[in-house]
Amino acid sequence: MSVDVEVVESAQPDGVVPGERGTWSLSWHGLRTVAVLELRQRVRSTRWKTALIVWFLMVGLITLLTTGAFSILSGDQPGSDEPFGGTVYSIVVGFVLFLGLLVAPALSSGAINGDRNAGTLATLQVTLLSPAEIVLGKLAASWIAALAFLVASIPFLVWALVGGGVNWLALLTTVLMLALMLGVVCAIGLGFSAIVSKTSGSAVLTYLTVGGITAVLPILFGLLVPATTTTESVRVWDVEPGYTWEETTAPECEWQTHEVDVWHSERTWWLLAPNPFVVVADAQPLNGDPEQLSEEGNMLAVLQYGVRYARTGDTGPQDWCSGYVMDGNTIQPDSPVEPVKVSDQLVWPWGLGFDLLLGAAGVVVAVNRLRVPTAELPQGTRVA
Amino acid sequence: MTPDGGIRAQGVRRSFGPVHAVADVDLVAAPGRVTALIGPNGSGKTTLLLMLAGLLKPDAGTIRIAGADPVTQNYVARSRTGWMPDVFGTWDSLTAREVLTTVAAAYRIDAAAGLARASELLELVHLSELADQPAHVLSRGQKQRLGLARALVHDPDVLLLDEPASGLDPRSRVDLRVLVRRLAAEGKTVLVSSHVLTELDEMADDAVFISRGRTVATQSVADGDRPREWRLTGLDPEALTARLDEDGPAYRKEPDGPGVLVELTGDAAAAALLRSAIEAGIDVSSLAPAGGVLEQAYLALEEERR
Incomplete structure (x- = not known):
């Protein structure tokens, strides 16, 4: 304090009126x-x-x-x-x-x-x-x-x-x-x-x-999950009807329409956003592969992906067919359903x-x- | 008196819910004079001083502090007012010197000037020896003196002192009186609230009496034309009363002492009474005003109210 020589408006002992300062004046x-x-x-x-x-x-x-x-x-x-x-x-x-x-x-x-x-x-x-x-x-x-x-x-x-x-x-x-x-x-x-x-x-x-x-x-x-879940007709890229899984040939995939419960978390994701843990977790750079999250055990990253998926919510058509592995080969590797991208769904x-x-x-x-x-x-x- | 100096309050009112703390107060305190604000406990003195200090908004009425309205020109009014509250809170872990330099900084005085001002004020209130002790080791009276120094940091034109003498030892009371008189002599307006009337007697020039939130009387302490009671005692009380019966002013016996109380107007009347008593061969042992001017005025007002 004592070494401080900053010049500020000094007191006015000679009665000069200092300028009016209001409630929000800051110095x-x-x-x-x-x-x-x-x-x-x-x-x-x-x-x-x-x-x-x-x-x-x-x-x-x-x-x-x-x-x-x-x-x-x-x-x-x-x-x-x-x-x-x-x-x-x-x-x-x-x-x-x-x-x-x-x-x-x-x-x-x-x-x-x-x-x-x-x-x-x-x-x-x-x-x-x-x-x-x-x-x-x-x-x-x-x-x-x-x-x-x-x-x-x-x-x-x-x-x-x-x-x-x-x-x-x-x-x-x-x-x-x-x-x-x-x-x-x-x-x-x-x-x-x-x-x-x-x-x-x-x-x-x-x-x-x-x-x-x-x-x-x-x-x-969490409590609003039932209220935000609706039964809808959804286009599904599904296994052909009548496929028994005992055959040696891979199933054919085709578009079908199913009555499915869809959770519209994109309507309520904002309830999670103000949570300090969410803000801290989501603000970190998105890293790694979402597939490996559970193995890495980085709970902040899990939380980050969780809230971003919640914000993304329902994405339309679903893929129930691609990705099965049979005899060491992935069947139907190319799916017509776009994978969900969460990188731009910032919550923080x-x-x-x-x-x-x-x-x-x-x-x-x-x-x-x-x-x-x-x-x-x-x-x-x-x-x- | 210049029209914009001192304190002027007119028709000031303030209530807290259903309680009318200040119902209707008119008050004028002139620069260069010490004005006493007198009233019983709960009569609204502290509330009035809060309004004068610019902390509390009056419900009605106008106030001017050194020409500034504390409601509309609060900042200017605050810059000219030094306020010493009755309940003295202090930053306990700070030293006396730090308390004053902090207040100086809060009044936008630069650090070097603030430090010099702090030393000067500590000297003035005789706290130099305790300057670097934390404030919590100070006694009540010492804190009170620190509070007075705090009110003076920015050299205000108007000083509002709320019960400044409470907790002070006799020596400090005398110092306070001398200091207050000196500040008034420098042209400052000083308003002192108290209910210890004898101490105000020697300090104040004017007095404003308030009761139940209203101004009930205003008077000048130095006003010599006002009749007041004097206490007269003689070696032989019988001879004294006989003499007064024979030729003298009306008197009444002192209820709890050997003397008699006479109402006289001015010092000349007292001198004349004393001379006539001695000439008549009465041995007068003392003649002095009975109680202070303010005490008598205050008690008279109490009497009227009953």
Whole structure:
């Protein structure tokens, strides 16, 4: 602080009126003042350091255990040098995200109502900081605190990558998406902390919201399967009628029409999109062959293909005939049905967009609540 | 007084749901003077100060702080107002110096000037020795002094002090009084709310009395023409009362002491009474105003309300 010589608009002791600044005025100086104030208080609390150490140990333990388990498994099969990195990587990423979703609400959901209860919010509001500077400064501080947890897990992500099987570019997208998701959760927590007077209340509401997009929406997606499944007449490239499978000649394939249950997941895929795990998984570069997914055990890639197939949904004609193997030869290798391509069916931009909107809503709500002079007070709160 | 200086509030009202915290307050506080805001607990003092500080929007009425309307020109009004709240919350893990440099930064003062200002203010409120201690080790009175320093960081034209003396030791009270008088002498407008009237007596020039959210009276403390009660004691109370019966102003016996209470107008009347008593051979041991001006005015108002 003391070496800082940045020139900012200085106080006007001679009574010159400084320019009017509104609720949404932003300055780097104001943002930094609030963020530094918040971070100083956080850094000095021992609780936070303990949490960071516990986090480091937990992620480390999980990485060690999964790595050990898969080393033993692959060691059991002599000659197998299958890379198990994908499995370990996806487990570590999932675990980091899971813990992050638990920690981030705790970091931000007391930022405004906690200060209000301690009587320190109004002392900031009367200064020349704009409400937007106070809110975004607090958001920056809680986000930086959340990112410290993410940084503490990066060594383990890199370690898992060394195991092989995962594109190095995936590390970049994964860390970026994890960071954005933590920021969104911080912003949601901040919004609730401006509405609710008790810090425990805002924490619960934040957890419920995160739980809603992470668990409730996918469950809804599952429950809607019967509603989105319809019986339709579908053209099927099928085995010729009367073929018994005991003959030595390969079956002839032909177009038939069958009454089939078709699941239109393309109508409800968006319920999966806001899920943070989906966003993180889908944003990684699409790699490998979908046929080998189950063998590689990269659960992030499985999730990625899963949501992309869900978005693609019903593709029309089906192929029930091609691909059978008889006497070592694949029969009917050429199918008139186009294989499903999922590479361009991106899900994460929609999910990320929705989540960012949620976060932005939290910020807007918080800024409006900090507007001075206050016209209405939330139930059970004092100004100072 | 310039038309745009000081604090002017007219017909200010604010309610919280069904509670009319401030029902109708008129208040004028002039630059260069200390104005006392006096009222019983729950009379709306703190709510009024929140509105003057630009934190709370009045339901009705107009406010001008150094010429700026805190509702429409909130930023300008805030830049000229220093507010010291009654409930003093502080950033506990920060040191006293950091609290002040943070507030200076929040008032958009650059870092070097903020640091210099912090040292100056710590000196002013006698906290230099504790400057680098975390704020949570400060006592209540020390926190109160830090709160006062915080309100002064940006050298405001208008100071709003909500119960500034609560928790202060006698030495600090004297310091507070001297400081407040000095700030007023520099031309600042100072509004002090309190219900400790004796301390306001020595500090304030004007007084505004509010009760149940309304302005009930406005008066000048230094107003010498107003009759007030004086307490008179003599070595021989009987002789004293006999003398007063014979030739003197109306009096009443002090309910819980040996003296009598006389209502006199101005210091000259008191001097005349003392001279006549001595000339008559009465041994007067003391003659002094009974209670403060504000206390008497306040009690008189209470009396009227009953």
